[in-house]
Amino acid sequence: MDHKRLTLFAGHYGSGKTNIxxxxxxxxxxxGKKVCIADLDIVNPYFRTADxxxxxxxxxxxxxxxxxANSNVDLPALPAEAYRLVEDLxxxxxxxxxxxxxxxxxxxxxxxxxxxxxxxxxIFVANCYRPLTQTPEDALEVMxxxxxxCKLPFTDIVNNxxxxxxxxxxxxxxxxxxxxxxxxxxGLPVYMTTVRADLASRTAEHIxxxxxxxxxxxxxxxxxxxx
Amino acid sequence: xxxRILMKGNEAIAEAAIRAGCRHYFGYxxxxxTEIAAYMAKKMPKIxxxxxxxxxxxxxxxxxxxxxxxxxxxxxxxxxxxxSLKAEGLSYIAGSDVPALVVNVQRGGPGLGGIQPSQSDYFxxxxxxxxxxxxxxxxxxxxxxxxxxxxxxxxxxxxxYRMTSMILADGTIGQMMEPISFEDxxxxxxxxxxxxxxxxxxxxxxxxxxxxxxxxxxxVTNFERYERYKVIEENEPMWEEYMxxxxxxxxxxxxxxxxxxxxxxxxARQEGIKVGLIRPITLWxxxxxxxxxxxxxxxxxxxxxxSMGQMIEDVRLATACKKPVGLCNRxxxxxxxxxxxxxxxxxxxxxxx
Numbered sequence: 001m002d003h004k005r006l007t008l009f010a011g012h013y014g015s016g017k018t019n020i021x022x023x024x025x026x027x028x029x030x031x032g033k034k035v036c037i038a039d040l041d042i043v044n045p046y047f048r049t050a051d052x053x054x055x056x057x058x059x060x061x062x063x064x065x066x067x068x069a070n071s072n073v074d075l076p077a078l079p080a081e082a083y084r085l086v087e088d089l090x091x092x093x094x095x096x097x098x099x100x101x102x103x104x105x106x107x108x109x110x111x112x113x114x115x116x117x118x119x120x121x122x123i124f125v126a127n128c129y130r131p132l133t134q135t136p137e138d139a140l141e142v143m144x145x146x147x148x149x150c151k152l153p154f155t156d157i158v159n160n161x162x163x164x165x166x167x168x169x170x171x172x173x174x175x176x177x178x179x180x181x182x183x184x185x186x187g188l189p190v191y192m193t194t195v196r197a198d199l200a201s202r203t204a205e206h207i208x209x210x211x212x213x214x215x216x217x218x219x220x221x222x223x224x225x226x227x
Numbered sequence: 228x229x230x231r232i233l234m235k236g237n238e239a240i241a242e243a244a245i246r247a248g249c250r251h252y253f254g255y256x257x258x259x260x261t262e263i264a265a266y267m268a269k270k271m272p273k274i275x276x277x278x279x280x281x282x283x284x285x286x287x288x289x290x291x292x293x294x295x296x297x298x299x300x301x302x303x304x305x306x307x308x309x310x311s312l313k314a315e316g317l318s319y320i321a322g323s324d325v326p327a328l329v330v331n332v333q334r335g336g337p338g339l340g341g342i343q344p345s346q347s348d349y350f351x352x353x354x355x356x357x358x359x360x361x362x363x364x365x366x367x368x369x370x371x372x373x374x375x376x377x378x379x380x381x382x383x384x385x386x387x388y389r390m391t392s393m394i395l396a397d398g399t400i401g402q403m404m405e406p407i408s409f410e411d412x413x414x415x416x417x418x419x420x421x422x423x424x425x426x427x428x429x430x431x432x433x434x435x436x437x438x439x440x441x442x443x444x445x446x447v448t449n450f451e452r453y454e455r456y457k458v459i460e461e462n463e464p465m466w467e468e469y470m471x472x473x474x475x476x477x478x479x480x481x482x483x484x485x486x487x488x489x490x491x492x493x494x495a496r497q498e499g500i501k502v503g504l505i506r507p508i509t510l511w512x513x514x515x516x517x518x519x520x521x522x523x524x525x526x527x528x529x530x531x532x533x534s535m536g537q538m539i540e541d542v543r544l545a546t547a548c549k550k551p552v553g554l555c556n557r558x559x560x561x562x563x564x565x566x567x568x569x570x571x572x573x574x575x576x577x578x579x580x
């Protein structure tokens with residue numbers, strides 16, 4: 001894969017940014033790169049990058065997370081250490097940004113550094129099955145709101161269209177028109193299509209640049225949802 | 228438009244409310260339910276509805292009271308500490324016999340507590356919270372689909388019986404994402420001849436009020452209200468039974484705890500332990516009959532809760548203490564693991580509850 005020094009994942013609330021960011025960081029590590037991932041989500045109280053701390057540590061990925069992530073303190077504060085992602089140019093960086101424009105405000109302070117270095121990919125994560133971005137036009141609106149909030153334009157789109165445990169290959173194939181139209185409207189290329197790992201090879205028969213995702217099992221997954 | 232969409236539990240509540248005809252939302256932000264307000268803020272202006280962030284929880288519940296008196300489908304949502312602030316309004320709404328939907332996406336308490344999930348507002352929801360003799364219909368969703376379907380059901384029941392329906396969810400179900408569909412939504416509408424809609428000089432004016440100058444009249448009103456509650460207790464209990472056909476042990480759990488319990492039950496079955504689950508979907512009216520019947524078959528119950536043990540009292544009452552009832556619990560924002568529930572099932576198999 002063609003990686004930039006810094007990869008940023010932003011998008012609509014609940015579009016799948018955290019899962020993709022974690023998997024992408026693990027992929028970089030697999031390729032033998034020095035990697036650091038930062039959780040810049042100031043919106044979400046639960047289900048965060050820090051949930052994958054063990055897997056990231058095992059792969060040698062450095063994790064920078066807000067001090068209060070997953071605690072009882074609902075404090076949207078970012079650690080000073082997060083500057084490492086834009087200052088330490090010897091390491092690949094992955095940024096997991098909070099949802100919508102509200103989440104993207106947190107990115108603003110790093111943008112002057114990012115633009116100066118100019119070796120980044122700013123990715124819009126799209127899921128056509130999310131209710132408020134069901135049309136390419138709605139997704140474009142969210143895209144523009146995020147750009148206005150963080151002052152950094154998107155460079156790529158990732159198609160992460162899925163329906164959780166009900167996702168099959170067809171679910172992903174049905175999203176092609178949507179993503180093509182979003183790509184046309186925004187003028188941005190589709191960098192990759194992310195799918196659950198067990199569906200990846202069959203999806204890749206139809207779609208280029210499929211990126212497999214390993215998902216965490218959660219304590220509340222129902223017995224019939226286990227894979 | 229896709230037939231199924233992927234939603235957060237909180238978003239599902241908001242979308243379901245809009246589909247049920249709710250055009251008035253009054254709230255005040257609090258984690259972990261803020262997505263409900265955020266969704267309403269985004270959608271209500273586009274459909275001619277009213278989203279209003281009030282200056283406090285107390286203001287918002289009284290706005291609900293007002294809109295309900297005017298015959299609107301109206302709701303508010305909050306999380307545990309915010310519901311405590313709304314308690315006075317809940318009592319006034321009950322005393323005035325107007326319908327409303329109130330959502331509590333619970334977090335750990337008491338006090339300011341924390342933002343992680345909890346079920347420790349069971350007493351508050353089912354036994355009062357506000358003052359006076361009153362009940363609320365309390366619905367406990369265990370999936371994002373149920374966040375939607377029980378919201379619609381809640382509006383229907385509230386209008387039908389002229390009272391508050393409460394969705395008692397928890398932070399995890401509010402935040403988790405699952406695919407859902409609205410295809411089976413059954414939206415009922417009810418005439419509201421009592422509502423304050425303006426007489427146009429054509430009818431006697433209606434009064435919505437919870438103040439009674441004569442104690443005799445207040446007593447009669449309470450008697451009448453409890454007759455209505457009796458009908459609800461007979462007709463409206465909802466529950467799910469899971470692997471109960473041959474069960475020797477019955478786990479009782481609602482909401483997120485029931486999902487953990489199901490995983491533990493599947494694991495226990497693999498060890499040859501005959502265990503099943505009764506999942507109350509309505510916490511009031513509590514599914515007493517289902518539990519009473521189970522008490523004649525099983526050797527004991529385990530109540531699995533994200534609290535110090537609150538529903539367990541209703542399990543004991545419903546089963547008239549015929550069989551032992553054990554407790555498997557975590558609290559303060561912690562969640563029992565499937566292994567912890569499995570251990571309590573193994574103990575129950577040995578007769579230790």
